[in-house]
Amino acid sequence: MTQSDSDALDLNALFEELQSQQAEAALPEDHRSGFVAVVGQPNVGKSTLINRLIGQKIAIISPKPQTTRRRILGILTREDAQVIFVDTPGVHEPLHRLGEYMNEMALTAIPDADVVLFLVQAGTAPDDLDRQIASKIAHFEGPKVLVINKIDVVEQDVASARYTAYQALGKWDEMLLISATEGHGVEGVLDALIKHLPQGPRYYPEGQVTDQHERDFGAEVIREAALGYLEQEVPHALNVEVDEWKERENGMLYISATLYVERDSQKGIVIGEGGKMLKRISSQARRELERILEQKVYLELWVKVREKWRSSENWLGRWGYKPPKE
Ligand code: GDP
Numbered sequence: 001m002t003q004s005d006s007d008a009l010d011l012n013a014l015f016e017e018l019q020s021q022q023a024e025a026a027l028p029e030d031h032r033s034g035f036v037a038v039v040g041q042p043n044v045g046k047s048t049l050i051n052r053l054i055g056q057k058i059a060i061i062s063p064k065p066q067t068t069r070r071r072i073l074g075i076l077t078r079e080d081a082q083v084i085f086v087d088t089p090g091v092h093e094p095l096h097r098l099g100e101y102m103n104e105m106a107l108t109a110i111p112d113a114d115v116v117l118f119l120v121q122a123g124t125a126p127d128d129l130d131r132q133i134a135s136k137i138a139h140f141e142g143p144k145v146l147v148i149n150k151i152d153v154v155e156q157d158v159a160s161a162r163y164t165a166y167q168a169l170g171k172w173d174e175m176l177l178i179s180a181t182e183g184h185g186v187e188g189v190l191d192a193l194i195k196h197l198p199q200g201p202r203y204y205p206e207g208q209v210t211d212q213h214e215r216d217f218g219a220e221v222i223r224e225a226a227l228g229y230l231e232q233e234v235p236h237a238l239n240v241e242v243d244e245w246k247e248r249e250n251g252m253l254y255i256s257a258t259l260y261v262e263r264d265s266q267k268g269i270v271i272g273e274g275g276k277m278l279k280r281i282s283s284q285a286r287r288e289l290e291r292i293l294e295q296k297v298y299l300e301l302w303v304k305v306r307e308k309w310r311s312s313e314n315w316l317g318r319w320g321y322k323p324p325k326e
């Protein structure tokens with residue numbers, strides 16, 4: 001870096017600092033802020049709810065369990081409050097190192113949170129895993145909010161039976177029934193959370209909706225497209241890495257990515273007969289990327305085998321699926 005480059009950077013930093021001080025000064029006196037850990041079993045709708053609250057897609061969603069692998073922040077900024085949602089992987093019975101990591105991420109989010117939101121679904125009665133999660137939450141001293149999602153799939157009497165059954169799992173400061181896809185009750189969730197957040201500053205600048213990097217988000221969108229088409233064991237063995245992400249002069253975004261699977265047979269499935277499957281995945285992912293990034297995208301996908309990557313500390317580390325060092 002040259003001397004003038006570093007001067008320019010310092011000036012930028014100073015300018016940003018001044019701007020954020022100004023924004024800070026304009027905040028109302030009782031401005032509230034903090035972290036909300038969203039925990040629950042896979043597939044209950046955690047990512048759907050957070051995307052809905054943020055008003056844009058930050059986490060991928062799919063009917064396959066364990067879609068969310070990392071802890072992702074979704075940041076909602078209003079005049080009076082900043083709510084930072086921690087979208088966690090669902091807690092499940094782990095089969096390999098990746099699964100263990102996902103459980104750790106989900107449960108270690110609890111003690112660091114200001115408020116814990118336990119999300120369950122109205123379609124099923126509480127089971128053992130719900131009881132285990134509830135008992136972890138019981139150790140948390142802060143406010144606990146229980147949200148029962150997917151009330152659109154049950155009749156009124158079932159909804160009230162589930163309300164009573166889930167209520168019995170712990171002591172809740174708030175309990176709400178919602179449908180994250182239909183939007184019913186979702187505003188109420190926000191009000192309930194903000195009510196229980198401490199007074200505090202804005203931790204992230206207005207306009208920032210997540211802590212994810214563009215490339216990681218891109219990889220997630222590609223993985224989501226693949227999950228939409230792949231059956232059975234392949235989804236869990238799949239990881240996507242973005243190799244290149246470049247703006248071309250014609251305004252087009254060039255993205256090249258590799259889909260990693262664990263076996264040759266899975267590679268065959270992902271590519272499909274005459275490359276058909278990979279083409280479907282690629283065009284679905286491209287459409288979704290273009291919609292979200294509001295830009296033309298040229299997408300190139302590759303498929304590679306990395307045997308047993310889900311049990312390999314090296315590969316898990318490289319892809320950022322590693323517990324934080326305590
Ligand atoms: P997560 O694993 O907890 O993050 O769950 P996702 O947000 O990925 O959602 C899992 C599935 O449940 C997806 O197919 C969603 O469309 C669906 N889903 C989420 N919320 C609702 C809801 O309120 N009603 C219904 N019927 N489906 C929902």
Ligand code: MG
Binds near residue numbers: 060
């Ligand atoms: Mg999720």
